[in-house]
Amino acid sequence: MAHLGTPMALRVAATLRIADHIAGGTRTAGDLAPLVRADADALERLMRYLAARGVLSRDAAGAYDLTPKGELLRDDHPDGMRSQIDIEGWTGRAELSFVHLLHSVRTGEAAYPLTFGRTFWEDMTAEPGLAASFDASMAADMPVRAPAIAAAYDWGRLGHVVDVGGGDGSLLIALLNGHPELRGTVVDQTETAEAARKALAAAGLADRGDAVPGTFFDPLPPGAGGYVLSLILHNWNDLAAGAILRRCAEAAGAGGSVFVVENVGPDGESPHTGMDLRMLAYYGGKERGVTDLAGLGAGCGLMVAGVHPAGALSVVELTAR
Numbered sequence: 001m002a003h004l005g006t007p008m009a010l011r012v013a014a015t016l017r018i019a020d021h022i023a024g025g026t027r028t029a030g031d032l033a034p035l036v037r038a039d040a041d042a043l044e045r046l047m048r049y050l051a052a053r054g055v056l057s058r059d060a061a062g063a064y065d066l067t068p069k070g071e072l073l074r075d076d077h078p079d080g081m082r083s084q085i086d087i088e089g090w091t092g093r094a095e096l097s098f099v100h101l102l103h104s105v106r107t108g109e110a111a112y113p114l115t116f117g118r119t120f121w122e123d124m125t126a127e128p129g130l131a132a133s134f135d136a137s138m139a140a141d142m143p144v145r146a147p148a149i150a151a152a153y154d155w156g157r158l159g160h161v162v163d164v165g166g167g168d169g170s171l172l173i174a175l176l177n178g179h180p181e182l183r184g185t186v187v188d189q190t191e192t193a194e195a196a197r198k199a200l201a202a203a204g205l206a207d208r209g210d211a212v213p214g215t216f217f218d219p220l221p222p223g224a225g226g227y228v229l230s231l232i233l234h235n236w237n238d239l240a241a242g243a244i245l246r247r248c249a250e251a252a253g254a255g256g257s258v259f260v261v262e263n264v265g266p267d268g269e270s271p272h273t274g275m276d277l278r279m280l281a282y283y284g285g286k287e288r289g290v291t292d293l294a295g296l297g298a299g300c301g302l303m304v305a306g307v308h309p310a311g312a313l314s315v316v317e318l319t320a321r
Helices: 005-016 018-023 029-036 040-052 081-085 090-107 112-116 120-126 128-151 170-178 190-202 238-252 273-283 290-298
Strands: 056-058 064-066 160-164 183-188 209-213 226-230 257-262 302-310 313-320
Touching: 005 018, 005 040, 005 081, 005 090, 018 029, 018 064, 029 040, 040 056, 081 090, 090 112, 090 120, 090 128, 090 273, 112 120, 112 273, 120 128, 120 273, 128 170, 128 302, 128 313, 160 170, 160 238, 170 183, 170 190, 170 209, 170 226, 183 190, 190 209, 226 238, 238 257, 238 290, 238 313, 257 290, 257 302, 290 302, 290 313
Parallel strands: 160 183, 160 226, 183 209, 226 257
Antiparallel strands: 056 064, 257 313, 302 313
16 A cells, blocks of 8 residues: 555656557557656566556566556546546646645644645646646536535526536536526636636626636625635635635625635535545645634634535525625
């Protein structure tokens, strides 16, 4: 369970797309090396290691094939594992920060800056390819999550919702489509907000939905009936998460509500432990149960008014105390 060689060998194989090349007919390390820009001898040693662990098979002539385990590393496999562990993509890169998990456990701080010299969010800004990978990953998950969130609550009665950190607008589009009387606004950074505006227009919702540039640490458009934070707070420590909630509470005022969409666990108090460690290592963040969110809300003048199941997630409704 502790040997790092196997997970790193798998991640390198995924990054080099070895399974795809083998599936395409290139079966020896010597032939693969120039295609994947690798040293032929080192690649052979990697592939022998993977063969010894049942990921590849090797014949007497030195040609490799995929085992059922190795098939999982193909880019077109429905499990989508290859892209998740690709070191040059955002998730595979971020997981390398687990090497410094000791630092996070001792300090409560993210390990990512110790690994890469800057925070996760600074890295996304500095590396456009990583940012594109991150945005694509978030957008790919939303078609699964959004319908359940849209059905979890009578959003239409709010009149106007602001999706704070709403990305490309996928969630707001689902809310507007599911509740024809609703209007909405996405708040996100400039380029992302522009992408959301275009997506809303393409969905035929420009008359009811818009997008404005901004961050959740700055004042938000005031007076909406609801402010949605979908999978936002778990990226941040308690101090920052409290500041985000406070901005939402200020904008909502006495008559509005704040809706925190998170995975609080089936009983409301058992968040996913694996995701919790990722949040710690990547961002210094935290998975929280309803009691944790209630504590954060209390510091902003908010109280929990309801918890609404939304598939694997929950919508925690907070209102002014």
